[in-house]
Amino acid sequence: MDSHTYPKGPANSVNRYKDRATYDAPTIHSLINSTPVLHVSFVPDPTTPVPAILPMIGKMGLYPPNADLDDGAESCYLHGYVTSRLMKLATTSHSPDGDPGLPVAVAATKVDGLVLSLTPNSHSYNYRSAVLHGVATLVEDVDEKLWAMELITDAVVPERWxxxxxxxxxxxxxxxxxxxxxxxxxxGKVREGGPNDERKDMKREDVLDSVWTGVVPRWEVLGEPVGSSYNRVEKVPEYLGSFVQEENERREREAKDAAVKQAPQKKSKKTEED
Amino acid sequence: MDSHTYPKGPANSVNRYKDRATYDAPTIHSLINSTPVLHVSFVPDPTTPVPAILPMIGKMGLYPPNADLDDGAESCYLHGYVTSRLMKLATTSHSPDGDPGLPVAVAATKVDGLVLSLTPNSHSYNYRSAVLHGVATLVEDVDEKLWAMELITDAVVPERWxxxxxxxxxxxxxxxxxxxxxxxxxxGKVREGGPNDERKDMKREDVLDSVWTGVVPRWEVLGEPVGSSYNRVEKVPEYLGSFVQEENERREREAKDAAVKQAPQKKSKKTEED
Structure with a gap:
């Protein structure tokens, strides 16, 4: 497990709600690894500041597979609609530092609950979000590509490959x-717990008596696997059945746990929405 | 309901899996409106092609509220961590066409199921995704801002405002x-239905006899609302309770329906992964 902390820099410093920020690599990587779709942004034409964004599947990994994390940091391997435009950009672009590759930002966000407070401005989500900044290149080495294909396939369903x-x-x-x-x-950023209203509203008996406040937990469910028209393996295999069950239990638990954690503390004077 | 079709252009043309593409405004807008977190990308420094990406909440809308769609097209209203950097960019930037505002791309993606086929290369998701390209400005008009705050609050829970x-x-x-x-x-892009394997694998009895193929439906669930430590309204209000119930029914139905629809047709000779 990658246990380092990402350094703060101008590109990734969290300027709002600093107390919710994390630079902890395991937290950030686990979000990337457990999010079914990552959103990847890049600039198609370096002379024009217009961004593009694509949904992709990805996972953190360090190659070769027997490498130690002392040998380097994990990269994010992505698979998806790598258009010929994106492929060309990845092979011809350079970062502002002159490194070969296309500058990208990769985002993973999970919503764990709807946080409903007395007044709209204090409404929020319980959520976990991560953003990576980096430089994307095409994997050309056949062994590394094969390894990454297995890595990404097994990120969807473990042992599927x-x-x-x-x-x-x-x-x-x-x-x-x-x-x-x-x-x-x-x-990364994490928000958990119940709503947190401002003092001015917490003093209003009429408001407290009339507005329901709390959290609606939210999580993803995997349903009973549905065999294809040409499926001949009648019993859902153990690796798939237990994955569905464990994921469902874990996700429900995470969302429900987040709902009852302590809410973030509010400063006494507050001018920003929650 | 906005019933137009977005014109195809170099920025938004779907070049892969064209048969999955849609330019239909109602389909695209409904995806934006029902996705709890949108991912918004932009270029912080117009002289350097390095993208940034932020999770935000948003909804399509046309202002003033009594406007007819003949009066114009819906815009996407976004609320979230509008950092001072982003605020400054939105007020000082221009699009390549010279229009005031910050060029952005906004993505919404829903995963409706894991599509498991005979071989990893034909694995896929059932999904619905939409990307908007546009120019972002700050809403300065007080009436429009108030209207947009209500629009976005009610996008999280209808009638909450x-x-x-x-x-x-x-x-x-x-x-x-x-x-x-x-x-x-x-x-936008939509993929639904069971897996679709290549002819070369469909001929392999040993593979057909040993690999489970099908779809694991996937949807989001809203749990029982959890009252806050200071909640005094004992009964979950009707507008919230019925929203939770209807959303859960709708999402489960959508995911399960997608799993049993007809799979996309495969061309006889295929060199791209599914």
Whole structure:
């Protein structure tokens, strides 16, 4: 497990709600790893400050697989709609520091609950969010690509790779494009607990008597697996069934736990919305 | 309901899996409106092609509220961590066309299921995704800001606004920052149905006999509302209770329906991953 802390810099410093910020690599990486869709932004034309954004699947990893984290930091491996435009950018671009690769930002956000307070301005979500900044290159090495394909497949369902028809053939290897993001900075934010209203509203008996306040927990559920029209394996395999069950228990527990944690403390004088 | 179709242009054309693409405004807007967190990307320093990305809450809307869609197109109103950096950019930037405002891309993605096929390369998600391209400005007009605050609050829980302590006072109005994105282009993608394997794998009896294929439906659940430590309204109000129930029914139905729809057709010769 990567146990370092990301340094704060101008690109990743959290300026609002600093008490909710984290630069802890395990927290940030676990968010990236457990979010089914990451949002990846980049600038298609370096002469024009217009961003693009794509949903992709990704996971943190360190190659080669037997590498120690002392040997380097984990990168973010991404798979998805790597358009020919994006592929070209990843092979021809440079970071502002002159490193080869396309500057990207990668975001993962989980909403754990709707936080309903006395007044709209103090409404919030319980959430966990992470943003990575880095430089994306195409994985060209065949061994690393194969390793990353397994990494990302097993991020969707653990052990899925070895329970399918593998290895990919030559055409499949060639058509698959994996982006590797060398992470140059990262930050995360976590908000949990009940609502937190301002003193001016907490003094209002009429408001307290009429407005329901609390948290609606929110989590993702995986349903009973539905076999395809050509599925011949009648029983849902153990690795899949237990994954569905464990994920469902974990996600529900996380959301419900977040709802009853202590709310963030409010400063006595407050001018920003929650 | 906005019934137009977004024109295709270089910024929003979907180049891969064209048959999954949509430019239909109601489809795209409904995805934006039902996604709890939108990811908003922009370029903080116009001289350096490095993107930033922020999670925000948003909803499509046309102001004034009595306007007809013939009077104009809906904009995307965003609320969230509008940092002072972002606020400054929104008030000082210009689009490449010279329009005032910050060029942004706004993404909404829903995962409706994990699509598990015979071989990793044909694995996919059932998903619905939308990306808006546009120009963001700060809402300065007090009436429009108040209207947008209600729009966005009620996007989290319908009717919540009027059931809280409103209107916001002067300090709250001043501290709240709403971004309005004038949409210049948009596109969406939808994938539904079971897995779709390639002919070469569908001929392999050993593979068909050993690999479970199908869809694991996936949806978001809202749990039983949890009252805050200072909540005095014992019964969960009707508008909240029925919202939780209806959302849960709708989301589960959507995910399960997507799992059993017809899978996208595969071309006979295929070199791209699904």
């Amino acid at each position: 070895k329970n399918t028809r593998v290895p990919p053939d030559g055409a499949e290897m060639q058509s698959t494009r994996i982006l590797k993001v060398r992470v140059t900075g990262a930050s | 009027k059931n809280t302590r409103v209107p916001p006072d002067g300090a709250e109005m001043q501290s709240t920052r709403i971004l309005k994105v004038r949409v210049t282009g948009a596109s």
